[in-house]
Amino acid sequence: MWPSRTRTETVTCLACGIECPRDEAREYDKHGDRWDRADKTFEHLCKSCHRELCHHPRAELEDLLVELEAGERDRDAFLASYLSAVEERYGTLEEES
Template sequence: MWPSRTNTETVTCLACGDEVTRSKAREYDKHGDRWDRDDKEFEHLCKSCHDELCHYPRDELEDVLVESRAGETSQTAFLSTYLETVEERYGTLEEES
């Protein structure tokens, strides 16, 4: 069984940076598998930031972000790697006329 949490535990929202009590936050798993809890530390979103998220499936997005080393490299390096990965998998984006 999971240990109980107290209402005074605070977490930081990864989107806006606000500190909120754990009871007023939502867990976020950057690997997209919040049910496999072994040896995992979750990030958190406050309820208002969570509500603003798109809740549609994002089947391959998390894999692409992890492969592109999101949060581990500079923004320039990440974007370059991300765009290369997306183009390799899905082709280039072209404007519709």
């Protein structure tokens, strides 16, 4: 038998921790590919936290974080290596006038 359409699934926002109805949340895929749904489970963000996200493409970000041992190194050492790697690969980060 099919589940009731009126049943509301509750999810927890991964950013702020509040619980909200699934239909009031946004799916989050840490790999940046929420359209490829095969064999995936998604985390969720409440609408407020989703609005605050940067929605620019994240190509190569996960690989770079793994390569630089994010979460396994001292914060200051990680940030220094991250900034160095980004500038080496993509140039300096300067605002356009």
